[in-house]
Amino acid sequence: MARKFFVGGNWKCNGTTDEVKKIVTFLNKAEVPSEDIVEVVVSPPFVFLPVVKSLLRSDFHVAAQNCWVRKGGAFTGEISAEMLVNLSIPWVILGHSERRLILNESNEFVSDKVAYALSQGIKVIACVGETLEQRESGSTLAVVAAQTKAIAEKVSNWANIVLAYEPVWAIGTGKVATPAQAQEVHAELRKWLHDNAGAEVAASTRIIYGGSVNGANCKELAAQPDVDGFLVGGASLKPEFVDIIKSATVKKNN
Numbered sequence: 001m002a003r004k005f006f007v008g009g010n011w012k013c014n015g016t017t018d019e020v021k022k023i024v025t026f027l028n029k030a031e032v033p034s035e036d037i038v039e040v041v042v043s044p045p046f047v048f049l050p051v052v053k054s055l056l057r058s059d060f061h062v063a064a065q066n067c068w069v070r071k072g073g074a075f076t077g078e079i080s081a082e083m084l085v086n087l088s089i090p091w092v093i094l095g096h097s098e099r100r101l102i103l104n105e106s107n108e109f110v111s112d113k114v115a116y117a118l119s120q121g122i123k124v125i126a127c128v129g130e131t132l133e134q135r136e137s138g139s140t141l142a143v144v145a146a147q148t149k150a151i152a153e154k155v156s157n158w159a160n161i162v163l164a165y166e167p168v169w170a171i172g173t174g175k176v177a178t179p180a181q182a183q184e185v186h187a188e189l190r191k192w193l194h195d196n197a198g199a200e201v202a203a204s205t206r207i208i209y210g211g212s213v214n215g216a217n218c219k220e221l222a223a224q225p226d227v228d229g230f231l232v233g234g235a236s237l238k239p240e241f242v243d244i245i246k247s248a249t250v251k252k253n254n
């Protein structure tokens with residue numbers, strides 16, 4: 001099954017009302033490949049989701065950057081999956097390394113969130129990735145496999161999951177993974193899915209790369225056979241995000 005190229009923009013904890021409106025303005029004007037070729041999802045902070053959703057062109061979609069692990073209630077400061085459903089937010093990013101590392105979200109907690117969001121009909125961009133220390137000690141594949149396994153143990157249907165490989169050492173550092181480094185881990189993740197979730201899941205699940213992707217390095221990464229798109233941080237706040245979306249055509253011409 002062909003995997004549609006996926007480009008996500010993770011705006012993280014950035015922006016004012018005026019700034020997010022400016023981003024939406026350049027996105028709305030952009031000439032990009034059609035929805036048949038690339039799926040574009042931008043993820044503003046919670047408070048800007050309604051305004052971005054209301055102004056954004058209809059062929060682009062929005063994602064939350066997190067949500068609560070189960071049904072809402074007495075959980076001060078949290079946002080529930082039910083609220084995202086209520087606002088018709090179709091996607092959520094879960095397990096980002098900034099939450100795993102700074103907020104101590106464990107593999108198990110992330111996988112509970114993934115399972116709960118899916119149960120509420122929200123599609124999930126699930127993030128995995130190793131730290132520099134883990135890469136240097138040779139445990140990259142073990143780390144990403146354990147993160148993926150935790151999810152696979154709680155999820156049987158992968159149709160609404162996009163797996164984002166985001167090496168922590170590449171995030172916000174300007175040190176992008178080389179195309180070969182990204183391809184190696186993506187291929188291993190696909191093999192892991194093949195062996196543990198089945199051939200169909202492995203063939204159809206999008207595995208996207210994140211970590212210092214920009215307008216200059218995206219094409220070479222996009223050309224890798226197991227790179228099905230990107231999760232972009234810093235560059236998703238800038239007009240060069242449009243160039244990253246356009247890198248989908250590299251795939252089409254392969």
Ligand SMILES: O=C(CO)COP(=O)(O)O
Pocket residue numbers: 010096166170171172173174210211212213231232233234235
């Ligand atoms: O964390 C990321 C996307 O989720 C990547 O961030 P940067 O593109 O800023 O490195």
